[in-house]
Amino acid sequence: MRGIGAQEAKGFWADAWDRVRRRPGAMLGMAWIAVMGFFAVFAPLIANAHPIRLERLGAEGQVLSVEWPLLAYLSPTDWLLMIATAFGVPWVFFGAGRLGRSGRIGVLIGLTMQAGATIVLAALLIWAAEGSGIESLERLTRLESGPWPLVLASAIIAAVVAIAVPIAAPLARRIGPILGAAALGFVLSWLAGGQSLVNHEQVILDEAAGKVRATWTLIPWSSQYTRSDMVGIPPGTRVADWEKTASFKGTPFGERRVLLGTDAIGGDVLGQMLWACRLSISIGLVSTGISVVLGVTIGALMGFFGGWVDLLLYRVVEIFMSVPTLFVLIVAAGVLPRNTYVMMAIIGFFSWTGAARFTRAEFLKLRKMDFVQAAQAAGLPVRAVLFRHMLPNGITPVLVDASFAIAAAITIEATLSFLGLGPDGQASWGKLLSSATAATGTFVWWLAVFPGLAIFLSVLSYNMLGEAMRDAIDPKLRKAAH
Amino acid sequence: MAAHDTIATTASQPVEPLMSVEDLAVSFDNGSGPRIQAVAGVSMSVYPRQTLAVVGESGCGKSVTAMSSMQLIPRPPGRFDSGRIMFEGRNLLELPEREMLKVRGGKIAMIFQEPMTSLNPVYTIGDQIMEAVLLHQAVSPDEAARIAIKAMADVGIRDPEGRMRAYPHQFSGGMRQRVMIAMALACRPSLLLADEPTTALDVTIQKQILELLRGLQQSTGMGMMLITHNLGVVAENADVVCCMYAGRVVEYAPVTELFDRPLHPYTRGLFRCIPGLSELRNRLVTVEEVVTDPREYQGLRSEAGPVVPWWPFMDQSQRPSLDDPSRPYALVEVSPNRWVGCWRTPEVARHPSRPPRIAPA
Amino acid sequence: MATYLLRRLLLMIPTVLGITLMVFLLVALAPGGIGAGLAVQGGQMSDTSKVAQMQAYLEDRYGLNDNVFVQYARWLGRVSPLKFGTTPLVAPTGDLVREPRDLPEPVMTWAFPAPAAFVVQYTVPSGDALIEDFKRLQREAEGTRRTYVGSVRGMKDALADHVRALGAPWTARLEPKGGADPERFRDLSLDGDAPTLVKLRSAAAAMHASWTEAEASRQRATIAFLARPYPAAGFEIIPNAFSLGAPDFGVAFSRNRPVWDLIATALPVTILINFIAFPIIYLVAVPTGVLASVRRGGAFDVISGLMFLLLYSVPVVLTGVFAIGFLANNQYLGWFPVSGLHDSAAATMTFMPYTDVAGTWHRGWLLDMVWHLALPVLCLVYAGFAVLSKQTRAAMLENFSSDYVRTARAKGVPSRDVIISHVLRNSLLPLITMFVGIFPAMLGGSVVVERIFTIPGMGSLVIEAINLRDRELILANTFMISSVSLLALLLADILYALCDPRVAYD
């Protein structure tokens, strides 16, 4: 009716976003996720046992040579993430031009994904060429030597091409930052190119002896660096104050503080925790991405075609639903290689049923609605009907639930790592947590409290965000909230 | 029974209405934005044995008015802004919950407009009717079952004993509506609020049910507020008609007079929409056409002088000057027993008319 | 109702098959596969050729060389209650005895023709002598088979040695780990008298000799088996063709014990923990959800919602570690036991607590268990609170605004009765459905909890099985966990059908 309570309509997503923004919990959650994301990207620059700059000194203290061990240590993935964040994020928030903010986010994500995909592709090629098994895949994250400047360059070129092809108009404006990023990548990789890695122990000893001068990162421990004489140091202790390393008194190494203590094999807890942000965030995002894509596709097929397709696929959904997922995940993680990519894949593969059911229900509903039938009657091909007309409508509940799915994936990663089934050679909160009550039977509180808090806050953040989004979007709950 | 006594006394002195709604205003919280004013100053009254028909377009506040008198408006988001609803000398809007429980179902019963969803799916029909009986009459469960069976038989449900044990989903929409009516009538209320009671029924059943209700009115003296969109039903069953628009009463009159000579342009528009059998028209007239025609607003007089029928979408230029811009509307008795919603011009404000009451002859 | 139940039970079969097939493929196709577990075992032996022989024996025993689907079908055949083929017998020890299997074919028959097939004539004694005779033949068949399988392996090793001696183009056909698949060397000429060739020939001779011996004892053992030294297992319908019998999960090679024995002790523990946890979840979450919905938007609603969301965000492993560290470990509070289901002295305890003559209080078996289970159950329940109370609240709110609740209020039903007998009664249905979502998750969660608190349930068992790559154990665990989960879901379905009159059984 005309008179009563008529209100100006706002865009669906804009309205939802406004509602989310009004929730302090959701905003705090996003802040924490941003902090985690920052550390995930910049952990190699913040916490690293490789000095940034290493000056070899002669007998009289004159500088013989200068090395950049940290730069040599960074992998293509590190570079990609850092460049994308350092240039892309400011561009998204402050960049001018014809593109709106959401357009810029789209461009950034598309660019990064494209570059990432190229890196994976290149690594796969190397793998195929060398045929030395799964280990070479792991070089994606820790490629210590190899043709990675090439990989980076090809990634960036591919990104430029991918971005340029679909929309040609505001090309010039986007080419600037991209070329900038590429140039920087080349300069940096040229700087670092061909240098061999340093031996940390040796550097520390040389530093004590005055043979080198090193500029360290903010937290001069990396996730991989362990010392058998530094096992179980409580938080805040100075290295020189620890009985077994008292010999370092007076050296730069001896003056360092172990801010959050060390673990059962003598690794720094804070360094590992920062590096673990990367594992958590990437597993959360990628495995949820896999499950959403799988689930939406299968759900759309079921909902759109109905009939025997639905019947058959729904049996599969039922199998996945009625079986304890965590149990199957434990089995899968146990027998498959302990590897980040495998873990992402299995978590994604065993958690798509939720998305599939949502999409199916939505599609079943939408299939009967007028606009879809109208589109079909107009002679559009099935693909167009599915993706242009139905998908945008059907996908909303799935996206809302994705936040919870990310939280669940982070929990699963922590759990599997806790059980010793996590990726090998990677720092993980769950792994740290499991060493809190390790074999000896003593309980090391800082190994439980700090990683535990990190897991809890991350899971909570995503849950809070999910709650807020669900309340903002679910019309049924919205009605009930009145 | 107490209810019968009151009816008997009020019936012998037919000056007092059974229930009278006076200047009721109800609004709803909309979450964000301004409150929705669902009802903005409605007055009407029902006498024993009388049928008051409430008509008006969808969303004009008919159901809200009826539900207010049972305090069934969820508060919040709802709120009673002003007015009162008098019943047996008490204001129903202010009755405490404990007193209200006795009124609901016992003295005033209501039939809701959604028969498909208004019955609880997990209880049998018998249980649901008996629940009402047991709440309001001091009888044994066996006796209650007997009353329930009789009520079901009264509304024309065949095999009532057997149907007692059936669940709502085993009934068709029309059958469910009849169950709702049986449930409402099982306690012999003195006032029945029937919110589109026959919308879900086919024409023959509709006729039966309305005849049944009329019979009950004659035998028990029950008053009825009949909310409907069907003007045919109004013509056949109502004594008094209250026509609403946008939360206000636009016309209030005995049924024959209203049908003979509607005064408000909106009411006129409403009647002209009905394709008459006697007249042959080339095309149907819409309400819109009538209410936007400035000529329709001229020439209406009352004791206070000339008045202009109220219409919220009237052009600013054609509106008369008002006594108080914050209260633009008044229900004016333009001639004996004829009320029309008018702009509250200074003359109208000086001659306050009495609240609409049309006692049965 | 009966047909409904039957149909539901039948529908469970493909589900269980699907999940076990998935796990079977995972275990079988995973890099390293089952062999990884075998290698761990074999690694204890120093002699590498002995390791290889041992591996060959185990591979033969568990049929690991066959196609995975064949392996799966064999596993299914043993687990299925409908059994086709020769009926197994039950030895007095309770072990199942199956018909001796056919021997694998000798390899490289194109170069070293296999000995001719033969049929052994053997008359079995009767009565008790048969049992003794069968036992002897069984041992003999087992021993000769083992020798034969080992000699086949020796043959392959000799071939690999020869190929390596030949060098360049040929070595490319070797397998990555250095083994030789004879089929890939059909075109290899074996003439000459290189030392490796001499060895290969003698290996072939050894293989043929041991085949003849193994085949003879296999045939004798088969004849004795068919004479039925022991009673048949299960219920025989067509003799030696079709019978009914209990599922046979095989022998766990990591512990060399029947899998069923291990599960029979572990499963009740897991079920016990879950069945303690469930009522607690419902008892806490449902009233909270109801109250929150009644006081919607009020302090209780907001605080309980926030509390439960916080709890929901705490992973089980975190609670477990904190509970063990701060509540159970003697470094801190030490209030609860750190691990296990019972005190070591539990066997001598009385069931109920009592105070003896000296006035000392004994907690007894029951309290001891409660004391041990307190922390594990705590870890298992809290996450469910949030899920269930939120569902309850949402269902209640939806029903609050429903038309039939308005009808009830219009009848004059007091609001407490409206809440309980109308709103809550209708909200029960989604709560039962919720069970479907929670129960599998809880079973999975209890795996972790059992691991943290070293409780000897299915969780501990499966993690041990995974670490040792014990296929039989992993599969049986999966089978049982899925079946328990499915049965619980069936129970929920039945409950739903009982609560909702709209559900028709057929």
Ligand SMILES: Nc1ncnc2c1ncn2[C@@H]1O[C@H](COP(=O)(O)OP(=O)(O)OP(=O)(O)O)[C@@H](O)[C@H]1O
């Ligand atoms: N619970 C509620 N919350 C918010 N707004 C409400 C609520 N109930 C009614 N309204 C509003 O009050 C106005 C009047 O509604 P009402 O149900 O009385 O209409 P009606 O005249 O009965 O219409 P119909 O003929 O379609 O039944 C509508 O605009 C509606 O949006």
Ligand SMILES: [Mg+2]
């Ligand atoms: Mg209505």
